[in-house]
Amino acid sequence: MNINKLFLLLCIGAISFSCKEVKKSDSEVTEAEAEMSTSMKNEAKDTEITITPIEHATAVLEWNNEIIYIDPTGGAAAFEGQKNATLILITDIHGDHLNIETLKELETTNATFVVPQAVAEELPEEYAEQLVILDNGSSKELNGITIEAIPMYNLRSEALKFHNKGRGNGYVLTIGDQRIYFSGDTEDIPEMRSLKNIDKAFVCMNLPYTMTVESAAEAVLDFKPKQVYPYHYRGNPDVSDVAKFKQLVDAGNQDIEVVQLDWYPNDEY
Ligand SMILES: [Zn+2]
Numbered sequence: 547m548n549i550n551k552l553f554l555l556l557c558i559g560a561i562s563f564s565c566k567e568v569k570k571s572d573s574e575v576t577e578a579e580a581e582m583s584t585s586m587k588n589e590a591k592d593t594e595i596t597i598t599p600i601e602h603a604t605a606v607l608e609w610n611n612e613i614i615y616i617d618p619t620g621g622a623a624a625f626e627g628q629k630n631a632t633l634i635l636i637t638d639i640h641g642d643h644l645n646i647e648t649l650k651e652l653e654t655t656n657a658t659f660v661v662p663q664a665v666a667e668e669l670p671e672e673y674a675e676q677l678v679i680l681d682n683g684s685s686k687e688l689n690g691i692t693i694e695a696i697p698m699y700n701l702r703s704e705a706l707k708f709h710n711k712g713r714g715n716g717y718v719l720t721i722g723d724q725r726i727y728f729s730g731d732t733e734d735i736p737e738m739r740s741l742k743n744i745d746k747a748f749v750c751m752n753l754p755y756t757m758t759v760e761s762a763a764e765a766v767l768d769f770k771p772k773q774v775y776p777y778h779y780r781g782n783p784d785v786s787d788v789a790k791f792k793q794l795v796d797a798g799n800q801d802i803e804v805v806q807l808d809w810y811p812n813d814e815y
Pocket residue numbers: 603640642643731755778
């Protein structure tokens with residue numbers, strides 16, 4: 547073997563060795579990437595929030611081990627298949643938000659109730675030790691979730707009798723990195739219009755108790771949640787035109803997504 551051939555062989559050896567090295571480090575990167583994407587998946591799973599509409603203003607939110615019932619109504623049957631609540635949020639004293647028969651039918655021994663004073667006064671004594679009473683504007687962290695009480699009230703003079711300012715609470719929940727707003731029964735009040743950084747907004751829209759789809763759309767265009775979920779939009783016999791609400795929001799700001807869930811699974815109309 548002459549010296550040139552030996553040099554050539556050495557070069558080939560070096561190249562194939564380095565190829566192997568590259569290959570090996572490639573596969574290391576792939577493994578590391580795989581590991582990273584698994585951990586990211588786990589993280590995503592940790593922050594995933596499941597939202598289940600029950601009916602009208604009633605919903606269940608699930609996040610990690612927290613099960614949040616919003617305005618539970620409809621009896622135990624409405625919550626069949628749902629885990630027991632760890633938090634129960636009630637917005638107001640009316641029957642479509644506070645339903646004591648439903649509370650009695652549900653297993654609530656491990657739940658904390660977040661309520662305004664007016665609801666606390668209506669609840670039976672047996673729940674007294676489980677109550678956290680929030681006034682408009684106050685907030686509390688419970689089970690890793692921050693809950694802010696937002697005012698909810700009517701503005702139109704003919705509707706003032708339904709919800710006076712200070713009695714009920716809307717809520718903003720900070721769950722992981724998500725801020726979720728439940729309006730309760732309200733009109734397009736300044737406190738709603740000035741909300742900031744809302745990811746998901748559940749906004750009521752029905753007459754005579756709350757507001758028109760036009761008012762709801764105007765307010766939503768003002769506070770610009772990432773997503774808006776129309777809820778509380780029917781009352782016998784009035785059914786609000788949620789398609790029109792979506793049109794108004796879409797026309798005003800394409801960045802706001804209108805999410806329509808089935809809030810009236812038991813209604814014929
Ligand atoms: Zn209501």
